[in-house]
Amino acid sequence: MxxxxxxxxxxxxxxxxxxTHPQVDLDITLNDRVVDLVDEGYDLAVRIGDMPSSALISRKLVSTRMLLCATPRYLExxxxxxxxxxxAHHRVLAYTNWSDRDEWHFDGPHGKVSVRIRARVHTNNGDTCRGIALGHGGIMLQPSFMLYEDLRSGALVEVMPQFRAAEIGVYAVYPTRKQLPLKVxxxxxxxxxxxxxVSWEPGGLHVLSSAADD
Incomplete structure (x- = not known):
């Protein structure tokens, strides 16, 4: 995950x-790398982003919105x-694991806008982007599940909220099996x-009413 x-x-x-399940033991690995569930022997992964067609089964857990944020001091x-x-005229902090990397996409008041950014920082870790941004180091595009407390406290503010970035899914992913193990x-x-x-949307409580197998 x-x-x-x-x-x-x-x-x-x-x-x-x-x-609730005292007979189940957990072996949890945290890694932003996309692992091969079958070859590496995992029963289940939690993944964030678009789910490409594959032999894996995915079940959506929730959604998170990408937010463009900076500190008030940086903007001042x-x-x-x-x-x-x-x-193009700002210090941009980019997370390298997004598939589009240095091309960011928005839905604006007059339609879709794509912009190629020139990042001052590239990193494969979102917390690094957040740490630099909180130090007034630039503008980042990161998910609401990471930023909601900073936004509520005022440590960060959303930039250009009229231009909405992508909403992405969080999925439980597991290998195709005729008989899915009961523990999974x-x-x-x-x-x-x-x-x-969940309560990580800046405007209030975000409710996922249902989640169905893809």
Whole structure:
């Protein structure tokens, strides 16, 4: 499972799962790398992003929105961009594991906008982007599940909210099997239930009413 999501939103869930299922042992690996579930012997992965067609089964747990954010102090010093093309004049902090890497896409008031950014920092870890941004080091595009507390406290502010970046899914992924092991099914059902109500959307409570097999 992805490092930051695993620490923030999955680690608090494991104790209750183990209490309910005392015969199941957990072996948890946090890694932003996309692993081969079959070759590396994993029963289940949690992945964030688009799910390509494959022999794997995916079940959506929840969605998270990508947010363009910076600190108020950074914006006071460098100005607030009014259009995605203005990012060319700003310090941009880029997360290298997104498939589009240095091309960011937005839905704006007059349609879709794509902009190729020139990042001052590239990193494969979202927490590094967040740490630099909190130090007034630039503008980043990161998921709401990571940033909601900073936004509520005012440490970060959303930039150009009228230009909405992608909403991406969080999925439980497991190998295709005719008979899914009961322990895996129990864990997937538990995660689906746990993520029915999350509070990381800046505007309030984000509710996922249902999650169905893809």
């Amino acid at each position: 992805p490092l930051t999501f695993g620490i923030l939103h999955l680690a608090p869930l494991w104790a209750a799962f183990m209490e 010093r460098h100005g607030t961009p009014l259009h995605p093309h203005d990012l 099914r129990r864990l997937v059902d538990y995660l689906v239930e746990a993520f029915k109500h």
